[in-house]
Amino acid sequence: MSASKSSSKKTNKTNSTGFLKGIALVLIGIMLVLGLILKSSLWKAYPVEGQKQLLAIGSGETYSGFIDRLAKEGQLSFPLVLKLYQRIMIHDTMKAGVYEIRQGMSMREVMEMISNAENAQMNRILVIEGTTFKQLIDALKQDELVTKEVVYLPTEQLLKELDIPFSHPEGLFAPNTYFFAKGETDRKILTNLYQRQIKTLDQAWEQRASGLPYQNKYEALIMASIIEKETSVDSELQQVSGVFVRRLNMGMRLQTDPTVIYGMGDAYTGNITRKDLRTPTPYNTYTMAGLPPTPIALPSKKAIEAAMHPDNSQNIYFVATGNGGHKFSSNLQEHNQAVQEYLTVLRSKNKE
Known part of the structure; x- marks a missing residue:
């Protein structure tokens, strides 16, 4: 074998080795970047004050809005990664309820947890000011975490079951945001809202101005x-x-x-x-x-x-x-x- 041929083979071998090393370095770099991205998004710990805290998810809230809010608050980076993960891996919507988040849980774990109402610790009931009694009843009917006992009764019978001494239900239930145990009955929820409204009305009536036309x-x-x-x-x-x-x-x-x-x-x-x-x-x-x-x-x-x-x-x-x-x-x-x-x-x- 001539010296030139031997030198050429060595050069080719050197070039091939260098090329493979280059590819390896690129792949390692990509993996490092991907790891950093995942560490800042899916693997990032959900922000928890103390050992645990409650996370309230309202009816109609979406993963997109939830992720955007956390990103806006500076709690995570690369929100697009979380959104892609949700689209590909979580084939469900967020479920209303109150969830217990423990320190150290990742964003991915939290996202998966809130896709299942069975994981909820409590139920968030939102009664909006100015809505009607019918809208309140419809919301309770649709809430998967509420045990139904009275909402499907005729109005007159419902009021009787709740021991409410009025012939018409409108206005008698206090609007606010409430937290009840998962599986709480509609009977207890409505009774609670009624008692709150009557207490507010009684206190305001005692302190009313003079000369009112009521x-x-x-x-x-x-x-x-x-x-x-x-x-x-x-x-x-x-x-x-x-x-x-x-x-x-x-x-x-x-x-x-x-x-x-x-x-x-x-x-x-x-x-x-x-x-x-x-x-x-x-x-x-x-x-x-x-x-x-x-x-x-x-x-x-x-x-x-x-x-x-x-x-x-x-x-x-x-x-x-x-x-x-x-x-x-x-x-x-x-x-x-x-x-x-x-x-x-x-x-x-x-x-x-």
Whole structure:
């Protein structure tokens, strides 16, 4: 064999070895990068204060939103990796409930745990301010962690089973966020919400302002439900209360759309017409004087307190501004001007 051929073979062998080493180094590098990515995402420990803490998952929450929130809070990196893992490996949705997270659990372990309601320690019940009793019952019916005993009963029988001395359930249950043991009965949940609402109503009634036009605390609850539906701005609750209280004292009709909508029941499809405002029902405060016969929603503690403590202004009108909140007026001229301003804002938004 010639020296040149021997040298060529050695060179080829050296080049081949170098190439393989290069590939090995690249693969090692990729594995290291992949390991770092997984360590910062799937393998990262879920943030726990202390040895353990509870994680509440609400009905309708999604993995995507859950992951994005943690990423925004700086609790994890590479959220896309978690989302891909969920799509490929977790073939289910997040299940509402309250879960116990132990220190050292990884993001992957937590994600898998909350896909199974059987892992929940407690059940989170969210009762939104201004929703109706029907919506509350529907939510309990759909909650897999609630044991059903009374929600499928006719309303009259349900109230009797719960020892509630009212003929109509609306407004009698306190809106809030509650935590109950997994498997708790609807009977206990509804009883708890009823007792809370009555306690709030009793306390507010004892501390009410003078000169209110209510015959009893139930009428105050009716007013609170109307206030709740008219504004979502806490700072306006007493102002809205003041308008309606002054109208009652003056013998003026309340003329509030939410009562009309409630009286329409399932006939309401999202729009209210002039015909609807002129059609008499027990809840149409455009055609009837005074308060409707029952509350129209589940009022919050703030709304109940506002019903007992209206503001001291002279306002008897209000209308939406179109930009959030309402414009309050003490006379019809000011009110008509506010209505025109509202319509101008709406037209401007419709052109955008």
